[in-house]
Amino acid sequence: QDDRHDAVQLLSTKIDLFRTSNVFEEWKMKIQSLKDCYHLTAEKLEHRPECPHCHFNPREELNREKVSLDELDEDLESILSKWTDTLLTNFNDPVVKESIELLEGKQKQLIQSFIKSQEFTMPISIELINAINIVLKGIHQEKIAVEQLIKVVGDGNPITVQEAKQNFEKLLRALVGNNDESRVRLTVKK
Numbered sequence: 001q002d003d004r005h006d007a008v009q010l011l012s013t014k015i016d017l018f019r020t021s022n023v024f025e026e027w028k029m030k031i032q033s034l035k036d037c038y039h040l041t042a043e044k045l046e047h048r049p050e051c052p053h054c055h056f057n058p059r060e061e062l063n064r065e066k067v068s069l070d071e072l073d074e075d076l077e078s079i080l081s082k083w084t085d086t087l088l089t090n091f092n093d094p095v096v097k098e099s100i101e102l103l104e105g106k107q108k109q110l111i112q113s114f115i116k117s118q119e120f121t122m123p124i125s126i127e128l129i130n131a132i133n134i135v136l137k138g139i140h141q142e143k144i145a146v147e148q149l150i151k152v153v154g155d156g157n158p159i160t161v162q163e164a165k166q167n168f169e170k171l172l173r174a175l176v177g178n179n180d181e182s183r184v185r186l187t188v189k190k
Contacts, residue, residue: 003122004080011083014129017090017136018083027075030067084119090136091115099139102185107131134183142175143189 012024037054090096091111100111110128114120120128152167153159159167176184 002076004076007120007122007124008076008079008083010124010129011080014126015087015132015136017086023079027072027079030075031072034067034069034072080120087132088115088118095138096135098141099135102139102141103131103135107134111135137180137183140179140184141187142184143187144171144175145189149188 008024008027012018012021018024035054037051039051039053091100100108103111106127107130110125111131114128148171150156152171153164175186
């Protein structure tokens with residue numbers, strides 16, 4: 001199995017940006033249209049127009065688009081290259097750059113490593129795929145004032161742990177709003 005095939009398969013199914021593209025599906029259909037038979041020889045076709053083993057008939061192939069393995073290999077390389085370039089171009093967008101900066105350590109390191117090398121390390125890790133999806137969707141940064149945190153824990157007055165938890169949950173709900181929690185990053189303003 002070719003690592004590039006696995007990479008493009010993963011990108012086409014796991015990266016939202018490429019899910020709607022049917023380029024890889026078309027490529028798979030072309031490769032599936034190829035037939036192989038280790039018993040077929042030119043001599044056998046001289047006596048009978050159809051292979052007795054795989055039922056290949058050259059006359060049926062006349063109207064089909066002729067595809068070679070070399071062409072398919074080049075096409076696969078082209079798909080991976082174009083998709084890599086598309087991601088790298090997206091990562092240059094200021095909003096996406098800001099999202100990259102807000103990623104957690106490991107995810108940030110994976111994206112930065114990909115940007116630096118300008119190519120995928122094979123096999124592509126699912127952690128990198130997840131990080132790509134997060135930054136392409138965008139990360140929303142919410143800043144919390146120190147005063148807000150002080151109010152959460154009673155503003156100098158004694159409160160129970162349960163009250164502090166409730167206050168903190170209320171603050172988080174207000175900050176996150178309708179945003180997906182996984183796409184919100186909190187920072188404390190000093």
